[in-house]
Amino acid sequence: MTERLFFEDAYCREFSAMVTGRTRVGKSPGVILDRTAFYPTSGGQPNDLGTLNGVPVLDVVEGEGGEIVHLLAAEIEGSSVTGIIDWPRRFDHMQQHSGQHILSQCFERALNAATASFHLGLDFSTIDVSLAAFTEEKATDIETMANAIVFENRGIKAYFVDEARLPSLPLRKPPKVAGAIRIVEVDGFDFSPCGGTHCRAAGEIGLIKVRKWERRGDMFRIDFLCGNRALEDYRWKNSILNSLAAALSVKDRELGETVSRLLAEGRESQRQLGYLKEKLLDYEAAELDSQAPSLGGTRVVRQVFAERPSEEIRRLALRLTARPGRIALLGLTGEKAQLVFARSSDVSADMAELLRGSFAALEGRGGGTSSLAQGGGPRGDRLEAALDLAQAALAQALGAQR
Numbered sequence: 001m002t003e004r005l006f007f008e009d010a011y012c013r014e015f016s017a018m019v020t021g022r023t024r025v026g027k028s029p030g031v032i033l034d035r036t037a038f039y040p041t042s043g044g045q046p047n048d049l050g051t052l053n054g055v056p057v058l059d060v061v062e063g064e065g066g067e068i069v070h071l072l073a074a075e076i077e078g079s080s081v082t083g084i085i086d087w088p089r090r091f092d093h094m095q096q097h098s099g100q101h102i103l104s105q106c107f108e109r110a111l112n113a114a115t116a117s118f119h120l121g122l123d124f125s126t127i128d129v130s131l132a133a134f135t136e137e138k139a140t141d142i143e144t145m146a147n148a149i150v151f152e153n154r155g156i157k158a159y160f161v162d163e164a165r166l167p168s169l170p171l172r173k174p175p176k177v178a179g180a181i182r183i184v185e186v187d188g189f190d191f192s193p194c195g196g197t198h199c200r201a202a203g204e205i206g207l208i209k210v211r212k213w214e215r216r217g218d219m220f221r222i223d224f225l226c227g228n229r230a231l232e233d234y235r236w237k238n239s240i241l242n243s244l245a246a247a248l249s250v251k252d253r254e255l256g257e258t259v260s261r262l263l264a265e266g267r268e269s270q271r272q273l274g275y276l277k278e279k280l281l282d283y284e285a286a287e288l289d290s291q292a293p294s295l296g297g298t299r300v301v302r303q304v305f306a307e308r309p310s311e312e313i314r315r316l317a318l319r320l321t322a323r324p325g326r327i328a329l330l331g332l333t334g335e336k337a338q339l340v341f342a343r344s345s346d347v348s349a350d351m352a353e354l355l356r357g358s359f360a361a362l363e364g365r366g367g368g369t370s371s372l373a374q375g376g377g378p379r380g381d382r383l384e385a386a387l388d389l390a391q392a393a394l395a396q397a398l399g400a401q402r
C-alpha cells in the first residue's frame, strides 16, 4: 500500500520517493512508489498531473491492493524519484471539492436533501441531490448559506477515527470503507468520510456559485463552480453583458427587459412581413393574369422565376387558378429546376399528366393531382423547353375539347 502524503498534507507539491514496483498499462509505463503526493482518481475527484523525475505523469490510478500507479509518458531509470504536482490543477480540485462539502451540507440543512453523487468535471462540477422540487429562490438561499461559511473562513481539517467513535460524530453520510475512517470536517459545520484533498480553510475556496440545475428522475443535478472557476465564469459573462449593453445602449440590468422587447418586436415584424408578402402575391397574380394569353378560352399564365422559395411559387399558382378558366405553368430556376402546374376547378386538363410529359426534358421527378402538380430536376437549362412541351400538349388537349 502506497503512503498517501496528501492525507497528511494536501499542500505537499514536491516530494521524494523510492520506486517499489513497475508495471505497464497499454503503451504507458507505470511506476509504484513507497509514498506519493499524487492523488489517484477517486471519490468524484480527478487525478493529479505533474512529473516524476521530469517525465510527465499522464494518469494516476489506484490498484486493488491500495497501491497507487503513476502512468508515465516515458520510462524512468533508477530507484529514487522526485515528484512535482501540477499545483494549479490540484488547487482547483481542492477548491471545487471543499466547496462541494459545504454545498452538500447546505442542501441537508436547508432542504433535508441528501447528496447521492459528486462529479468534478473539466469545466464545472455537479452534485445529484434527492429533491422533489428546486427553485431560483432556494438556490439563492443555499448559495447565501454556503458563502457565509466561506466568509467566516472556517477551518477544514482531516483526521482518522476508529469505527467505534463514528456514532458520536454527526456524519453527513455513512463511510464506504471499514476500519479507521478519514473524516473531513468543516469546523463544526460538516463532517464527511472522505479521502480527497481539501483546502485548509473555507476562505481559500472563494465564491461558491450555483450555475444551473436540471431534474433527473427523483433527483436534481446541481451544477456549481467554486473559486477561480467562479471568477472565470463571472469574467466571461460580465464581458458578454458589457458588450451587449453597449451595443443596445442600455444598462446591464436592463438587458433582460430589452432583449424580451426586441424578441417581441422581431416576432411582430415577422408577422407583418408575412402579411405583406401575401398582399404582394395577390398583386403579382393579378398582374400576371391580366397579361396572360387565352388558349381555347382558357387563360394560360406561363412564367419562369429565379431564386424564390418554391412554396411561394406554389401559393402564386393557387392564387392564379382561384378564378375559373385559368391554367398556371410556372417554372423556378435555382439550385435545381422546378415546375408547378395548376388549373382552375372548371378546367378539365390533367396537371399531373402534363407534368409527367415535361419531366423528360428536366430529367426530374414529381407528382400531384389533376388540378395541382409539382416537381423538379437537375436540368435548369431545359426549363423553357419543358414549359414548351407542356404548352404544346396543353394546346392539343384544349383544342381537342372544342
Ligand SMILES: [Zn+2]
Pocket: 097, 098, 101, 184, 194, 195, 196, 197, 198
Ligand atoms: Zn472530500
